Amino acid sequence: MVYLKDYKYFVKTYGCQANEYDSELIASILEKLGAEAVDNESDADIVVFNTCAVRKNAENKFYGRLGALKKIKNEKKDMIVIVAGCLAQKDYLKISSIDHVDVVLGTHRISALPQILQEIKYSRKKIVDVDFTGRTEPDVPARRLSKFSAYIPIMFGCDYYCTFCIVPFTRGKMQSRSREEILKEVKNLDEKGYKEIIYLGQTVNAYGIDNKFQYDFADLLEETVSLVKNIRWIRFTSPYPTNFNQKQIEVISKYSKIAKHIHLPLQSGNNEILRKMARRYTVEQFLDVISQFREKNEYIGLSTDIIVGFPTETEEQFYDTLSVVEKVRFDQAFMFAYSEREGTKAANYEGAIPYRERLKRLYKLIEVQNKITEEKNREYVGKIVEILVEGSTDKNPLMWEGRTETNKIVVFNKPNKDISGKFAKVKINNSFLWGLEGELMEVEGD
Numbered sequence: 001m002v003y004l005k006d007y008k009y010f011v012k013t014y015g016c017q018a019n020e021y022d023s024e025l026i027a028s029i030l031e032k033l034g035a036e037a038v039d040n041e042s043d044a045d046i047v048v049f050n051t052c053a054v055r056k057n058a059e060n061k062f063y064g065r066l067g068a069l070k071k072i073k074n075e076k077k078d079m080i081v082i083v084a085g086c087l088a089q090k091d092y093l094k095i096s097s098i099d100h101v102d103v104v105l106g107t108h109r110i111s112a113l114p115q116i117l118q119e120i121k122y123s124r125k126k127i128v129d130v131d132f133t134g135r136t137e138p139d140v141p142a143r144r145l146s147k148f149s150a151y152i153p154i155m156f157g158c159d160y161y162c163t164f165c166i167v168p169f170t171r172g173k174m175q176s177r178s179r180e181e182i183l184k185e186v187k188n189l190d191e192k193g194y195k196e197i198i199y200l201g202q203t204v205n206a207y208g209i210d211n212k213f214q215y216d217f218a219d220l221l222e223e224t225v226s227l228v229k230n231i232r233w234i235r236f237t238s239p240y241p242t243n244f245n246q247k248q249i250e251v252i253s254k255y256s257k258i259a260k261h262i263h264l265p266l267q268s269g270n271n272e273i274l275r276k277m278a279r280r281y282t283v284e285q286f287l288d289v290i291s292q293f294r295e296k297n298e299y300i301g302l303s304t305d306i307i308v309g310f311p312t313e314t315e316e317q318f319y320d321t322l323s324v325v326e327k328v329r330f331d332q333a334f335m336f337a338y339s340e341r342e343g344t345k346a347a348n349y350e351g352a353i354p355y356r357e358r359l360k361r362l363y364k365l366i367e368v369q370n371k372i373t374e375e376k377n378r379e380y381v382g383k384i385v386e387i388l389v390e391g392s393t394d395k396n397p398l399m400w401e402g403r404t405e406t407n408k409i410v411v412f413n414k415p416n417k418d419i420s421g422k423f424a425k426v427k428i429n430n431s432f433l434w435g436l437e438g439e440l441m442e443v444e445g446d
């Protein structure tokens, strides 16, 4: 086996939580081989870009950074440059033709990294390892960046082929991990004192679809609840609206250990546009799922994803989206102007909306949603909320932050000792668009 003692590595991650988890796996493999993490490309002998293909913006950022690496690599000839992730899977021909890229590693091939490094270390030949069949997990636990919160993918890939989305082409077919493998990981994290886990999947509540739901998402959640002692919040993202069934809604609502926050992508509030997006639900079905959760839960945080300016979207259809947003009153929304992704069905649709119009609609939507978010955050003022403390904020080391069960960010003055990873009670004094501000009242165990 290749030995990487004295090697330094740097991993840059773009995109979603699935990629963050894959980067944790890559880091874990490199460390098992003896390499040590550094904070930037210049100090590294192995540079890994774990890329995202979902939006043009992330793609541009990656190519910019890869371009800048060329100068460093010219001065450091032995550096190994690896491009992994969804863009590597999708554009492997283009990326492998870039001179200073040594390895193109597909999303299903992370487990092959040790052999690849062995080969490249001795032959220095460019390697492209991209596979479109099932993914095999590496036999190492991910190197967790957090000591109290952990992502656990429970399924990979997606079979839904929404017409705007590149994911089914980069992550392959839906593939649920085995119950045993997932619960072993959960047990291990629980024994280490983790407080929160986040189950991941492109359509996370379709878990079990490939074993005919003999053991499904509700079963997994219920068994997880009964297994864990230290873990208090079990989160999951992202569910697909019509994969929610009675049993799932019952289980999620019943157990206090399942965090009361649902990220449920709406995408559009118009049935005709949903049909053109190949989403498998109507607005009415979406609203029904929301009502069921609200009926069964005194409080539940709701967030969503919305795309405006999809090909052929009329102004009236856009206003349908606004009216659903006003009706549901999401706590938070990730809002985007439609952008064509080469290789998807919608990229060839006629009826493209002029870019300025897409932006106009986006700004209008943001204005409406921001007002709702501010109003919903204001409801917290004067209340005492429980948060899981994360640590100091990025911008100000004198301010600390954590999240509520409903996924609201709460900041407070730096405590007099390290309380990261603990549950704490905070009295909310102020609310903003980005979250809440308050004073620390109580810390678990103190």
Ligand code: SF4
Residues within 6 Å of the ligand: 158, 159, 160, 161, 162, 165, 166, 167, 168, 202, 203, 240
């Ligand atoms: S459900 Fe649709 S949007 Fe989500 S990953 Fe699958 S194809 Fe993409």
